[in-house]
Amino acid sequence: MRKVKKWTTILAAAAMTMGMMACGTGTTSEEPKQQETDQTEEASVTEDAATEGDLKGEFSIMVFHSDDPSATDASAAYWIMANKFMEENPDVIINTEYVAHDDYETKLKTLIAGDSLPDVFLTKGDNLPTLVEGEMILPVLDDIKSVPGWYESYVPGAFDDGTYEGEAYTIPFQMQANTVVVYNEKVWADCGYDEFPATYQELLEAVPKVKEAGYVPIALGNSGQWVAEGALFNTFAYRYVDKAWFDGIKSGDGSAKFTDPQFVQALTDFQALATAGAFNDDMNSIDDSEMTAMYYNGTAASFINGAWAVSDIIKNCPEDIKANTRLCLMPSVDGQSGARENVSGGAGWGYCLNSKLEGDNKKAAEAFLKYVTTGEYANVCLEQGYFSAAVSSDVDDSKLDPFFKEYKEIEETMNFMPIFNVQLPSELISEEWADMQELLINKMTPDEMAERMQQAIEDTYE
Known part of the structure; x- marks a missing residue:
């Protein structure tokens, strides 16, 4: 090592x-x-x-x-x-x-x-x-x-x-899970979907329909840089790579690299969501609280954040929005081996x-x-x-909010995977967070970001 x-x-x-x-x-x-x-x-x-x-x-x-x-x-x-x-x-x-x-x-x-x-x-x-x-x-x-x-x-x-x-x-x-999808089932139903899309391909197809209905498909507040990577991409990447790949990255033994085709593909497909208009244009200028506010005020059809969002919904979400709010796992990706239940968390x-x-x-x-x-x-x-x-x-279930019980059932299906920004060197994560902002506004290509991340981790190790 x-x-x-x-x-x-x-x-x-x-x-x-x-x-x-x-x-x-x-x-x-x-x-x-x-x-x-x-x-x-x-x-x-x-x-x-x-x-x-x-x-x-x-x-x-x-x-x-x-x-x-x-x-x-x-x-x-x-x-x-x-x-x-x-x-x-x-x-x-x-x-x-x-x-x-x-x-x-x-x-x-x-x-x-x-x-x-x-x-x-x-x-x-x-x-x-x-x-x-x-x-x-x-x-x-x-x-x-x-x-x-x-x-x-x-x-x-x-x-x-x-x-x-x-x-x-x-x-x-x-x-806790670092990723949970929060969506307004009424809005998605009005756009022709009984639930949040179960696959990446379905989500891409849904984006223009939701935008035409006047909503931001997925609110994103990434001014602090951590949300896009920590709450979205980390779990999304596990549709393409597995724990053995992550362990290879963490060990620095050369068995896995950020320039590997499957990781570059994850970056490519994630960027495609932004290019398609899945996120708000000012995603890099607002923070996660403003992101949540977009959902609470009915501007956004959904948002993605960690499990901490659940308690905020219970306490602060307007009742009319909360009544139509449901939770689900991030979509799977057709043709990729990573299970939908794989979620960064710990x-x-x-x-x-x-x-x-x-x-x-x-x-x-x-x-x-x-x-x-x-x-x-x-x-x-x-x-x-x-x-x-x-x-x-001796937990009194009567004290638990029904919405939290819904989340609890979903979390019980999750397979927690390593959190990038917890287990990898901080120098690398700083590079990834900054590059992710550039990737989402098409100022950096997936290949460029992968190469920069690989160089950052190589520079961190002797």
Whole structure:
């Protein structure tokens, strides 16, 4: 297996990238929006993660979980449990920094480059080579397994996305699909379809009919760059390539390349959707919330996003639209071997512990993370219309929204596949995200994008 280049080199590159971004040449994101909430609480221990005496200590944490009352899914569940923990443990001081999701990765890379990370923070697996080889974070499994029942509280595979060279470094809080199709069945019926097209070919044929009826076929908000690749293309690519191909890409052993014909074909067919007018013209100028708004206000016939969209629909979708809203899997592709049930998904993000964290502060942080990722948290997530990474128990089905139950039935048919932007190097993903924007507006060919991605991953490995 190839090794990632030395972390000092990667940090230098990250610092240069952040400098370019500050000058407005490297990203479409705005400056990170920060909202610091210093929460000082003190109390006796109630969690097993504290190994001796009363639970006390202080730590900082950076999250993208919004505490806005309209927040849904993991954000709502996190704050319900975090506030409860702080009420029960007033001797623990938690200094929280909130960063909006679309700004979070830029902020995180800046902190990595400056070696100024908080005590606890969220990351994806693509940052682990830099963080681990730079000795910036701690492995987590030994401590988790030392607490009776903690490790067993997670569902199988929960730690996979946060594992680097056989060692787990992140504590998971979710297990979710990155792709689910949300569509208005009345609109599609008016256009001559009983349901969302089941195949790519049928979808291409449907696009002009939906446009003629006055709707955007599929709303897309890709100003943050992650939606087109993370919520759409990653799963679409698994219609053309399989896990063995992905494993070859990840290992860097030369058995698979982005320039392989099947991957180039996936790029070609995905671009064809945009060329046919499946997406809104301003797809690279609006974000995912504006994308969702297009569906809620009746402008769009459908949109595609991760499972987090389900809880937002439950809480924020207008009732007349919600009444006609249905969910389905992304279409299959005739002539390609990838099953429709293949969906990119998993834990994705997870909590990291700074290697400088120790003593009572470390015990307090671990107790907090146990509290906000397992136990009651799992049931709270389900009530919010969201799947955690923890085992739930004694769930009252009457508290679950019928729409979430519909999604739950669909997810049970899914075969989760590796998430590109979680398990592949961040340098490659930055290239892919930027190139995808160009591909969708025909400023880059599929062959050019494949070659750039292949060069990016080769440059990342020694």
